[in-house]
Amino acid sequence: MKEACLWQDTSPEPMPDLPDLEGPQASDVIVVGGGITGLSTALHLAEAGTAVTLIEAGEIPSGGSGRNVGLVNAGLWIPPDDICEALGEADGERANAILGAAPAKVFALIEHHGIACQATRSGTLHLAHNGQGERELARRAEQLQRRGAPVDLVEDEACWGMLGTRRIRRALHDHRAGTLNPVAYTRGLARAAIAAGALLYARSPALGVAREGDGWRVATPRGSVTASRLVLATNAYSEEEWNQVRQHFFPGHFFQVASPPLSDALAGDILPQRQGAWDTRMVLSSMRRDAEGRLILGSLGRGDGRPASYVRCWADRIQRHYFPQLGRVDWECTWTGRIAFTPDHTLRLFEPAPGILAATGYNGRGITTGTVVGQGFARYLTHGDDALLPLPIRSPKPIPAKPLWSSCYEGGFTLYHTGQCLRVLI
Structure with missing residues (x-):
């Protein structure tokens, strides 16, 4: 990788x-x-x-x-x-x-x-990873629909058909996005x-x-x-x-991992309409397919500078949770970008x-x-x-204690990912 x-x-x-x-x-x-x-x-x-x-x-x-x-x-x-x-x-x-x-x-x-x-203009999917996440998506959907936004909640079979995983039973589909x-x-x-x-x-x-x-x-x-x-x-x-x-x-980071191109025979049921998706976890996971069929997973935090085994372990954990039908994935590459956060x-x-x-x-x-x-x-x-x-x-006034904000965010992301790798969290 x-x-x-x-x-x-x-x-x-x-x-x-x-x-x-x-x-x-x-x-x-x-x-x-x-x-x-x-x-x-x-x-x-x-x-x-x-x-x-x-x-x-x-x-x-x-x-x-x-x-x-x-x-x-x-x-x-x-x-x-x-x-x-x-x-x-x-x-x-x-x-x-x-x-x-x-x-x-x-x-x-x-x-x-x-x-x-x-x-692509097939929208994006916000995924409820548990009951609390489902309630949060219902709240978002009501607020957006009240303002006339073209969004809807997809559930059960409809949701599984759009995602290719039965780990998620409800998602918010935003038709404006892509x-x-x-x-x-x-x-x-x-x-x-x-x-x-x-x-x-x-x-x-x-x-x-x-x-x-x-x-x-x-x-x-x-x-x-x-x-x-x-x-x-x-x-x-x-x-x-x-x-x-x-x-x-205050700066934060987001890292991603990409698979090799996956054939439709192997992964055609995973995000078949090519929506981008992310879940409602405290430290979210994102997922999408690219034009050549790669599966791309991501999460908040740094991947650069970390051992490849750590990043691979995290990617394997998320992939096997959501998409076990892929079997073992030999991840192709990883990269990290920086995000400007405000309190x-x-x-x-x-x-x-x-x-x-x-x-x-x-x-x-x-x-x-x-x-x-x-x-x-x-x-x-x-x-x-x-x-x-x-x-x-x-x-606006400058943000106070910027290093503390960044350290708290990155420390929390690292602990969460470590818990995922150790199978304490998912």
């Missing part, structure tokens, strides 16, 4: 051939970060006729935009009523509406720009942004940001860009001391300084949230209108 991201190896969209940034340049807007948020911002700005320059520290993509599960999910991590409780009624319902419609925005971009990212190859989607956004006139540079990490007249100057190892406005789209990969985004989230599980959109926009705290919903935030940022920068953003621009 090699440590490598499956999506990189199987992307139908090629890696864009981008230059390094060299010498001084000027633009209307600088975007730092070549993930989904940054590329969506650059694409929509360029389509509006705004000169935009995007710089990425590595290749596109190199962060969480290419290392996630590839679920095109609607909404936030928490149920709609909880969102309203956390954000207030007006802001909560605004977030529910805009993020509930976000999968349609993603699929519209894919179709309009011809992005080859193996997209799956894709996240590396291919991100590269497709880059291709579309370049075609629209955006300037993209790779291998050009931002070394610092400084005031330059009425605007901002971003320095890279071999060049610089000046502009009147700046977008920090670094999210969970904000590490530098100068980057104020790092004060507004209330809601995102943050803010201005660290006049002329700078920033976003973070997607809490594992990066594909859809990053896409609509990028579109909203572009509208805000060109028209001064924040109506397309899921939340108004705020001035």
Whole structure:
């Protein structure tokens, strides 16, 4: 089992051939970060006729935009009523509406720009792993249906037919959602942004940001860009001391394991409609099939740096619990991505300084949230209108005790996975 991201190896969209940034340049807007948020911002700005320059520290993509599960999910991590409780009624319902419609925005971009990212639109499945989970899904379903969302609970034979396992008797089917190859989607956004006139540079990490007249100057190892406005789209990969985004989230991780391609004769009854799924466990397990039939399992926590035997043991335990019909699986590869968490599980959109926009705290919903935030940022920068953003621009306080939050989360994930490997938990 090699440590490598499956999506990189199987992307139908090629890696864009981008230059390094060299010498001084000027633009209307600088975007730092070549993930989904940054590329969506650059694409929509360029389509509006705004000169935009995007710089990425590595290749596109190199962060969480290419290392996630590839679920095109609607909404936030928490149920709609909880969102309203956390954000207030007006802001909560605004977030529910805009993020509930976000999968349609993603699929519209894919179709309009011809992005080859193996997209499916058969929905996603939230799986109740026990009685408490069934009650939680019933609560979510009621809240979503009350808001007109096309979701339904599938049970017993119908549920088993969609999943290929009898371990789950109830699931919440969200028809708005789907799956894709996240590396291919991100590269497709880059291709579309370049075609629209955006300037993209790779291998050009931002070394610092400084005031330059009425605007901002971003320095890279071999060049610089000046502009009147700046977008920090670094999210969970904000590490530098100068980057104020790092004060507004605490990092967590999500690891995945992929099998070799499985024949339909062997695994055709497992997620036959290619929905992505995840369960209601305290430390969830995710599962999906890719375009070539691989089974991909994942969970919260780090897989990188751990012994392969540990990761394999966990994957074997989950696979044999849900899909014993596969027998022994020789896992092909494993990879880990980073998530920007917030204590209330809601995102943050803010201005660290006049002329700078920033976003973070997607809490594992990066594909859809990053896409609509990028579109909203572009509208805000060109028209001064924040109506397309899921939340108004705020001035949140930094998150206190960030290392403690991260340590508690990762420690809890590790203990839970160890319990699964030892067959104490499942």
